[in-house]
Amino acid sequence: MQKSGFVLHGFWRSSTSFRARAALNLKGVEYTQKSYRLREGDQRQPDYLAINPQGLVPSLVTPVGLVLTQSLAIIEWLDETFPEPALLPKDVQGRARVRALAHAVALDIHPINNLRVLSYLQNKFGADDVAQAEWFRHWASATLGALEQALASSAETGTFCHGENVGTADICLAGQMINNKRFDVDDSQWPTVRRITAACLALPAFQAAMPAAQPDAVT
Amino acid sequence: MQKSGFVLHGFWRSSTSFRARAALNLKGVEYTQKSYRLREGDQRQPDYLAINPQGLVPSLVTPVGLVLTQSLAIIEWLDETFPEPALLPKDVQGRARVRALAHAVALDIHPINNLRVLSYLQNKFGADDVAQAEWFRHWASATLGALEQALASSAETGTFCHGENVGTADICLAGQMINNKRFDVDDSQWPTVRRITAACLALPAFQAAMPAAQPDAVT
Numbered sequence: 001m002q003k004s005g006f007v008l009h010g011f012w013r014s015s016t017s018f019r020a021r022a023a024l025n026l027k028g029v030e031y032t033q034k035s036y037r038l039r040e041g042d043q044r045q046p047d048y049l050a051i052n053p054q055g056l057v058p059s060l061v062t063p064v065g066l067v068l069t070q071s072l073a074i075i076e077w078l079d080e081t082f083p084e085p086a087l088l089p090k091d092v093q094g095r096a097r098v099r100a101l102a103h104a105v106a107l108d109i110h111p112i113n114n115l116r117v118l119s120y121l122q123n124k125f126g127a128d129d130v131a132q133a134e135w136f137r138h139w140a141s142a143t144l145g146a147l148e149q150a151l152a153s154s155a156e157t158g159t160f161c162h163g164e165n166v167g168t169a170d171i172c173l174a175g176q177m178i179n180n181k182r183f184d185v186d187d188s189q190w191p192t193v194r195r196i197t198a199a200c201l202a203l204p205a206f207q208a209a210m211p212a213a214q215p216d217a218v219t
Numbered sequence: 220m221q222k223s224g225f226v227l228h229g230f231w232r233s234s235t236s237f238r239a240r241a242a243l244n245l246k247g248v249e250y251t252q253k254s255y256r257l258r259e260g261d262q263r264q265p266d267y268l269a270i271n272p273q274g275l276v277p278s279l280v281t282p283v284g285l286v287l288t289q290s291l292a293i294i295e296w297l298d299e300t301f302p303e304p305a306l307l308p309k310d311v312q313g314r315a316r317v318r319a320l321a322h323a324v325a326l327d328i329h330p331i332n333n334l335r336v337l338s339y340l341q342n343k344f345g346a347d348d349v350a351q352a353e354w355f356r357h358w359a360s361a362t363l364g365a366l367e368q369a370l371a372s373s374a375e376t377g378t379f380c381h382g383e384n385v386g387t388a389d390i391c392l393a394g395q396m397i398n399n400k401r402f403d404v405d406d407s408q409w410p411t412v413r414r415i416t417a418a419c420l421a422l423p424a425f426q427a428a429m430p431a432a433q434p435d436a437v438t
Contacts, residue, residue: 053365054323066312070326073318080311092299093285099292104273107289111330120357125344138339146272 001081005063006031009051011038012214015110015175016071017058021214022171023075024060025205027082031060035216038115072106075168087167098162101150101169104143105176112139113179136183140176147173148190157192159199166200174200178211220300224282225250228270230257231433234329234394235290236277240433241390242294243279244424246301250279254435257334291325294387306386317381320369320388323362324395331358332398355402359395366392367409376411378418385419393419397430 008024008031010017024031036042036057044055052059052069060068060077068074079087088095111117113136121127121135151157161169177197180187187194200206212219227243227250229236243250255261255276263274271278271288279287279296287293298306307314330336332355340346340354370376380388396416399406406413419425431438 053368068315070319070322073315073322077315096287096292096296100289103289103292107330111326149272
């Protein structure tokens with residue numbers, strides 16, 4: 001399949017969109033972006049619901065019109081379609097480790113701290129900005145503390161989450177750590193997480209995926 | 220690898236433990252279970268934290284002592300280690316579709332409706348049983364409505380989420396639908412979701428994975 005003509009439907013500040021951008025960049029796939037202002041509800045307009053009935057970003061549309069949804073499924077598709085550089089290890093055991101690390105972030109932090117959940121907390125329980133930030137920090141810290149322990153204690157951890165090759169777990173971790181800054185999460189207690197995040201963010205693929213580097217960024 | 224001597228650390232009512240049980244049963248893998256009473260906090264005791272620093276179930280320990288965590292990573296590992304019957308389609312596009320359907324449930328419903336989140340809602344915002352059930356139904360319905368549309372409108376949907384072979388998306392969907400019953404989620408508006416769930420629950424592998432069929436069930 002050609003490596004150009006992709007369209008990523010996303011939002012500059014969305015950490016799941018960041019994951020897709022970082023993976024596309026690492027694979028050297030060229031894409032244009034269509035932006036959906038999440039707070040304004042662009043992602044729930046009929047045009048986008050026709051692409052993705054969930055009304056969530058990101059979606060990736062391939063040059064032949066295939067619609068891919070869910071950031072981790074998009075990354076697995078990219079890895080199976082464009083094998084190099086690999087975002088998962090070659091060995092089954094390593095793949096399980098990387099997926100588990102990625103899923104700890106992607107399932108146990110991000111969904112609970114997503115904009116739609118924070119908005120619902122505000123509407124239902126009157127959670128103000130302070131309470132929302134406390135909620136965010138609680139779930140981020142619970143998982144990142146465990147991840148720090150898992151990463152620091154494993155001989156399989158290298159420059160990145162798994163050895164010397166950047167991959168899916170790094171993409172999820174870095175996206176979360178970028179998001180954390182918006183809610184003043186104190187990451188000083190997670191030196192391994194910080195070190196790996198810094199290694200990721202030094203890569204051109206990650207730099208080009210950064211929220212502030214996107215065409216739709218409002219800073 | 221041998222198909223016996225596995226230990227599943229989980230809990231009868233946990234829908235992520237259900238996923239692991241269903242996948243193990245479909246693969247014909249024999250396992251014993253170690254139960255953690257989630258409301259009592261068994262999963263946060265030192266013995267289990269040494270296995271899984273996140274203090275979440277399930278974890279799967281293989282006959283050679285490899286510890287696998289995160290239900291979807293466990294299922295992918297099982298599928299790569301014991302390829303038949305396959306829980307993902309052989310084609311890359313089909314795999315992306317099944318993973319996206321599975322992730323819609325596993326990322327966009329379950330983490331938000333997990334016991335630890337409901338407990339936190341109670342402690343922080345005084346959400347009583349009624350408010351917790353409303354929260355649960357809100358997130359379950361938002362995604363299942365979109366899934367109904369995606370499944371009903373696709374020619375790739377068959378007896379199961381993807382054709383005639385049961386797989387990862389079905390496992391996640393059925394686990395969610397079982398969980399929904401505890402919170403009186405009205406599923407009458409999702410006929411395709413209901414039909415697929417019924418087809419899953421008719422399978423011996425799913426029947427043996429049902430919460431009430433587990434040794435630690437309290438009914």
